[in-house]
Amino acid sequence: MSSPPVVAAVDGSDDSLRALDWALDAARRRGALLRAVHVRQYATWAPDVLVAGPPNGEDDPVLDHARTHLAGRTDDGTPVEYVTLDGLPGALLPELGAGAQLLVLGSRGRGGFASLLLGSNGLAAARDAECPVVVVPRPGRAVHDEAGEAPTAPGPRVVVGLNVDSPDEAVTEFAFTEAARRGARVRVVVAYAWPARTWLAPNEYISPLIDQGEVENEVRTLAEGFLDPHRARHPGVPADLHVAPGDAAGHLVAASGDAELVVVGRHRRRLLAPARMIGSVTHAVLLHAASPIAVVPPSPPEE
Numbered sequence: 001m002s003s004p005p006v007v008a009a010v011d012g013s014d015d016s017l018r019a020l021d022w023a024l025d026a027a028r029r030r031g032a033l034l035r036a037v038h039v040r041q042y043a044t045w046a047p048d049v050l051v052a053g054p055p056n057g058e059d060d061p062v063l064d065h066a067r068t069h070l071a072g073r074t075d076d077g078t079p080v081e082y083v084t085l086d087g088l089p090g091a092l093l094p095e096l097g098a099g100a101q102l103l104v105l106g107s108r109g110r111g112g113f114a115s116l117l118l119g120s121n122g123l124a125a126a127r128d129a130e131c132p133v134v135v136v137p138r139p140g141r142a143v144h145d146e147a148g149e150a151p152t153a154p155g156p157r158v159v160v161g162l163n164v165d166s167p168d169e170a171v172t173e174f175a176f177t178e179a180a181r182r183g184a185r186v187r188v189v190v191a192y193a194w195p196a197r198t199w200l201a202p203n204e205y206i207s208p209l210i211d212q213g214e215v216e217n218e219v220r221t222l223a224e225g226f227l228d229p230h231r232a233r234h235p236g237v238p239a240d241l242h243v244a245p246g247d248a249a250g251h252l253v254a255a256s257g258d259a260e261l262v263v264v265g266r267h268r269r270r271l272l273a274p275a276r277m278i279g280s281v282t283h284a285v286l287l288h289a290a291s292p293i294a295v296v297p298p299s300p301p302e303e
Contacts, residue, residue: 002032002033003031004131005032005035005081005099005101006023006026006033006035006100006102007097007100008036008104009037009089009103009105009125010037010038010063010065011062011089012038012061013108014106015106015107015136015138017065018136018138018139019106019134019136020066020104022136023036023102023104024070024073026104026134028076028078029181030181032101033079033081034078034079034081036063036066036080036082036083037084037085037096038060038062038066038083038085039085039086039087039089039092040060040062041087041088060084066082090120090121093124093125093129094124094125094128094130095129096129097125097133098131100131103125103132103134104134105122105133105135105136106136106138107136107137107138107286108122108138123278123286126295127277129297132174132294132296133294134261134292134294135286135293135295136292137291137292141290142290143253143256143257143289143290144254153238153240155184155185156182156183156184156185156260157184158175158178158179158184158186158187158259158260158262158263159255159256159259159262159263159291160186160187160188160263161189161190161248161264161265161281161285162188162189162190162223162227164192164219164222164223168265168296168299170265170296170297170298170299171263171264171265171296172226172230173233174294174296175261177234178294179234179237180236182260185238185239185240186239187239187240188223188227188240188241188242189242189251190223190241190242190243190248191243191248192219192244216243216245220241223243249280249281249284249288252285253285253290256285256290256291257290257291258291259290259291260292261291261292261294262285262291262293263293263294263296264282264294265279265282265295265296265298266279266298267279267298
């Protein structure tokens with residue numbers, strides 16, 4: 001049985017062509033089919049149904065452009081399929097992830113406001129797709145080093161955020177597996193709140209008598225324990241752990257400057273919050289990271 005495809009959403013924009021390039025490389029590394037999909041948007045008053053276009057994307061100028069863009073670059077045997085769909089991109093793009101390994105798209109396609117750093121379709125896909133979604137940003141995003149950012153070893157690296165209060169196996173496993181495919185090391189970023197404060201009354205706080213070093217050591221111990229099984233499953237993947245106070249999103253964005261990929265998760269569904277949410281940290285990373293960002297769905301809940 002063949003492996004699921006890598007799906008790239010294209011709309012003729014430069015952003016989507018960069019996503020198509022990334023998706024081609026990802027499909028090649030996985031030995032998978034690359035499926036380039038163009039969703040032609042119909043009027044908002046039309047019935048909400050999915051309509052397939054001509055077979056193999058014939059008579060679609062956007063897909064013709066994609067074919068020209070990839071001409072001569074699939075001679076290694078990577079299969080490519082072109083598909084046209086008619087419907088609302090914000091609704092159909094997340095559905096493309098149902099049978100895919102990855103869904104890849106640019107940070108902003110045609111339409112929308114030029115000032116947006118992340119289009120609404122990309123946000124919907126990252127929030128709702130059943131497979132990991134990779135968003136490829138525009139080149140030239142500037143990032144600023146966070147204070148205390150530890151130096152990293154040379155070579156390619158995949159950055160992943162780890163929340164020790166609620167770690168997710170799927171997110172960390174995706175990062176280690178992707179690093180193994182790329183011959184890269186994993187940079188695990190763990191942030192903790194500091195200074196910790198205790199609420200007394202409105203606008204009145206006190207700092208507890210807790211040593212910051214003790215807090216950091218406890219966080220590091222928890223993180224190391226969570227990473228041990230992943231290191232055992234991927235002995236050829238070096239993993240660095242960076243534990244620092246402050247905002248997790250800021251540290252992840254700072255680490256994205258020369259990274260191959262930044263991997264983050266989205267919130268699990270909860271009884272009192274059943275809707276899918278990507279979370280504030282993931283949202284900030286999508287808006288500001290300089291490298292491609294993979295948003296990984298949470299692990300299924302244990303029985």
